[in-house]
Amino acid sequence: MKKSDTRIVFMGTPTFAVASLRALIEGDYQVVAVVTQPDKPVGRHGNTLQPSPVKQYALELELPVLQPVSLRESVFLETLRAFRPDLQVVVAFRMLPPEVFGLPPLGTFNLHASLLPQYRGAAPINWAIINGETQTGLTTFLLDAGMDTGRILLQRTVAIEPDDTAASLADTLMEISPSLITTTTDLLLSGIPTTPPQSACTDNLPLPVAPKLFKDNCRIQWTFPTHVIYNFIRGLSPIPAAWTYIHLHGLPPRQLKIFLSEAHTNLHPYLYTLCPEKILPVGTLIPDLKAKTLDVLTTDGYLRLLSIQLEGKKRLSVAEFLNGLPSHTYNYVSDTALLPTFVTFGAN
Numbered sequence: 001m002k003k004s005d006t007r008i009v010f011m012g013t014p015t016f017a018v019a020s021l022r023a024l025i026e027g028d029y030q031v032v033a034v035v036t037q038p039d040k041p042v043g044r045h046g047n048t049l050q051p052s053p054v055k056q057y058a059l060e061l062e063l064p065v066l067q068p069v070s071l072r073e074s075v076f077l078e079t080l081r082a083f084r085p086d087l088q089v090v091v092a093f094r095m096l097p098p099e100v101f102g103l104p105p106l107g108t109f110n111l112h113a114s115l116l117p118q119y120r121g122a123a124p125i126n127w128a129i130i131n132g133e134t135q136t137g138l139t140t141f142l143l144d145a146g147m148d149t150g151r152i153l154l155q156r157t158v159a160i161e162p163d164d165t166a167a168s169l170a171d172t173l174m175e176i177s178p179s180l181i182t183t184t185t186d187l188l189l190s191g192i193p194t195t196p197p198q199s200a201c202t203d204n205l206p207l208p209v210a211p212k213l214f215k216d217n218c219r220i221q222w223t224f225p226t227h228v229i230y231n232f233i234r235g236l237s238p239i240p241a242a243w244t245y246i247h248l249h250g251l252p253p254r255q256l257k258i259f260l261s262e263a264h265t266n267l268h269p270y271l272y273t274l275c276p277e278k279i280l281p282v283g284t285l286i287p288d289l290k291a292k293t294l295d296v297l298t299t300d301g302y303l304r305l306l307s308i309q310l311e312g313k314k315r316l317s318v319a320e321f322l323n324g325l326p327s328h329t330y331n332y333v334s335d336t337a338l339l340p341t342f343v344t345f346g347a348n
Contacts, residue, residue: 001086001189003029006106008185009085011035015053016174017091020111023178024089025061029185033083034058035066035093071100087188089181090143101143106188108143111181113173114210115139115155117198120148121210125173126166129235131208132227135159138173140184141198151195153184165237165260213240220244220258222283226298230263233303238315246285246310248325259315260307268295268302292319 008031010021024031036058039049051059058065064083068076077099088108090096101108114124116139121127128136137157144150156176160169187193211217213236220229220242236242241257248254270286284297295302309315316324 001106003027003185003189006030006086006189007032007084009033009035009080009083009088009104010054010091011088011093011096012054012091013037013052014092016113016170016177017093018053018057019174019178020089020091020181021054021057023182024185027182029182031063032085033064033066033080035068035080037094038067038069071097087185089185091177091181095147096143098145107192109140109153109184109188110143110148110150111177111184112139112141112148113170115157116141116148116152117207119208119210122212124210125170126213126235127208127210129160129164129166129169130232131235132231133160136169136173138177138180140180142192142195149198151197153187153193153195154180156180163234165234167238215240215243218242222296223299226263226265226301226303229298229303230261233258233261241309255311257309257315258305258307259309260305262304262306263301264295264304265301268297287322289322292322294318294322 006029008024008029010024010031011034012018012021013036021031021034034054036052036054039051039055042048042050055065055067066076066079070076071094080100080103085104087104087106088101090108090110092111096108112120112124113136114120114128115135115137119127119136125136135157137155139155140153141148141150142153158169158172158176164172218236218240220232222229222244224232233242237259241259243255243257245253246256268286270288271280280297282297282299286295286297286302287293288295294305294308296305305318307315307317308321310321
């Protein structure tokens with residue numbers, strides 16, 4: 001089929017998906033409609049509805065926009081059929097039921113932010129960094145009834161840099177996604193290729209997965225090794241963000257989000273000079289008010305915090321955070337569920 005004759009329905013929601021939609025539009029593909037999530041309530045009272053980035057872009061181009069609450073709604077399905085799509089393209093949307101992904105004759109393909117079959121699930125970018133991977137990539141595949149299990153079409157590999165966060169890696173993947181979307185579209189227009197099914201394992205080992213992130217599985221465990229915690233923090237930065245509790249002297253514990261840090265796998269210099277005889281538990285916080293640093297002891301070194309956000313406050317650098325604290329709170333301890341007591345360490 002010619003691309004000018006192929007009716008395409010695009011499905012996506014976040015900014016990540018806008019680049020792919022733009023590539024189709026600017027490549028003169030015939031996008032006849034866009035499907036995205038319903039507008040999201042924002043503001044203190046939720047009185048304002050915020051359209052998704054994909055909807056905003058689609059409206060600028062005066063494209064029809066569908067926002068079903070349920071993808072099995074009869075009205076939505078009837079409307080979708082009325083657009084007579086030959087192909088559907090999905091980028092960062094939702095899991096589709098068979099009556100949706102099976103509608104177009106050329107099928108429905110999805111762009112997934114991993115090298116499938118690895119990291120199937122909702123948060124592949126986050127989990128690749130959390131697990132310390134050195135590479136990831138993008139995969140396009142034909143949708144079936146499983147979770148990211150369809151036949152693979154094309155893949156692109158990307159290196160994960162040692163200081164990448166979830167945000168920076170997403171930006172890198174977003175830059176290469178448009179060309180993969182258009183190349184995959186052209187591949188399908190030339191005839192649906194015969195591709196092998198995805199494997200269930202790699203080298204006879206279970207595949208790493210990418211389950212959805214919730215608050216409970218974003219909490220830092222300070223008993224883990226330094227680099228494990230470091231990867232955990234950058235893999236969740238900036239959203240949803242790794243968190244812990246901080247105990248300021250004389251004040252109740254409060255939640256603290258950590259966005260950026262540095263990993264050090266050596267004995268903290270303060271332990272040589274201030275308390276060489278003491279063994280301080282993991283999670284102890286060591287502030288240096290002169291150097292404006294805040295470090296957390298770990299099992300094999302320490303983590304230097306760089307960017308944090310105290311519950312109810314805005315995100316700050318550690319220097320800004322320390323400057324804003326009254327002098328009587330200059331003793332700290334970070335929470336770990338495994339510590340029987342809270343330990344404070346005085347700053348000089």
